[in-house]
Amino acid sequence: MRGGVMAGGSREPGRSVTSKVLAILGAFxxxxxxxxxxxxxxxxxxxxxxxxxxxxxxxxxxxxxxxADGHLRVGLRLWELGxxxxxxxxxxxxxxxxxxxxxTGENVHLAVxxxxxxxxxxxxxxxxxxxxxxxxxxxxxxxxxxxxxxLLAHEPDWFRGAYLARELERPTPRTIVEPGRLARELASxxxxxxxxxFEEMSLGSCSAxxxxxxxGRAVAAVGVVLSSRRARELQRLVExxxxxxxxxxxxxxxx
Numbered sequence: 001m002r003g004g005v006m007a008g009g010s011r012e013p014g015r016s017v018t019s020k021v022l023a024i025l026g027a028f029x030x031x032x033x034x035x036x037x038x039x040x041x042x043x044x045x046x047x048x049x050x051x052x053x054x055x056x057x058x059x060x061x062x063x064x065x066x067x068a069d070g071h072l073r074v075g076l077r078l079w080e081l082g083x084x085x086x087x088x089x090x091x092x093x094x095x096x097x098x099x100x101x102x103x104t105g106e107n108v109h110l111a112v113x114x115x116x117x118x119x120x121x122x123x124x125x126x127x128x129x130x131x132x133x134x135x136x137x138x139x140x141x142x143x144x145x146x147x148x149x150x151l152l153a154h155e156p157d158w159f160r161g162a163y164l165a166r167e168l169e170r171p172t173p174r175t176i177v178e179p180g181r182l183a184r185e186l187a188s189x190x191x192x193x194x195x196x197x198f199e200e201m202s203l204g205s206c207s208a209x210x211x212x213x214x215x216g217r218a219v220a221a222v223g224v225v226l227s228s229r230r231a232r233e234l235q236r237l238v239e240x241x242x243x244x245x246x247x248x249x250x251x252x253x254x255x
Contacts, residue, residue, distance in 0.1 A: 020046045021054055025063070025078070030138035034071040089220055090122050092251045093212070097124055097222065100244045104237055107225040111147040113155070114139065116163060118148045118221075143168055143182060144175045144200040146209030147221035153189035154211050154218035160186065174199040194238055199228050206231045208238055210245040214253050222248070 027035060027043035035043070041051040055072060058064040062077035093110050101108045101124040110122040117139040142148030142163065152160060160183070168177040176182050189195045194210040201207075209223035222245050224237045 020044070020050060021058070024051060024054055024058065028074055034067060034073050036071055040072065088255060089252060092255060093220065093222070093248045094122055096244045096248050096251075097122060100222070100224065100240055103240050104224055106237070109147065109223050109225070110220055111151070111223065112220045113142070113151045116142065118142055118145055118151065140201065141169045141171070143177070144171050144197065145223070146195045146197045146207035146225075147223040149186065149189055149195035149197065150209040150211040150221040150223075151218050153186040153195065154213065171201055172199055172203050176200065193242060196234055198231055204228050206234060208234045208241055210241050212245045212249045212252065214249050219252065220248070
């Protein structure tokens with residue numbers, strides 16, 4: 001160390017320049033796509049002066065870009081790099097999601113489990129369809145969502161037990177958070193092959209979802225969401241939903 005400078009040129013103990021840059025980029029998410037410099041500093045934990053310097057470099061490299069009102073957002077260079085990430089599941093599933101959307105005319109999305117949440121990796125929706133809480137690249141809890149239940153039901157016993165032992169979020173009054181009741185519902189999902197929800201994630205919407213099972217493992221789940229006023233129509237969506245998840249599983253396993 002010379003002149004108080006730590007590893008990586010950082011003056012903060014234990015934080016390299018790389019960790020600061022990653023923290024700055026990590027300040028952006030689906031709920032915070034546009035941020036001011038001060039917001040980036042606060043959310044990343046990087047001092048404002050350092051944030052100002054590093055953000056300037058990231059803008060020059062096009063990892064970040066400035067909006068007309070001075071906010072910052074993810075830039076085209078970072079988006080371009082993101083397209084290089086492996087996306088075999090999305091590539092395989094997308095044509096079948098299109099087919100399901102064409103057949104039902106309803107919101108359709110594809111999700112995978114990431115930790116204790118579902119991560120939405122693809123979505124198709126129409127102008128007149130019910131508004132979705134989920135967004136591509138966004139995350140939601142598992143237990144209130146159809147895709148989350150479809151995935152959770154096929155996790156190992158130890159994982160389900162650990163998940164149900166947590167204090168579960170309750171986005172709406174209809175969310176099932178009682179461990180015993182939720183465990184029974186997940187058991188039913190495993191038997192029948194699909195999950196149904198009614199206003200558990202957001203009031204005004206309901207869903208049907210099914211897992212994409214490859215060699216007994218749920219690699220993803222497909223969900224269809226519609227207005228809760230049309231909840232009686234959910235059952236008619238089950239057959240095309242199961243057909244599509246089966247086709248995705250077959251295509252995914254064949255690649």
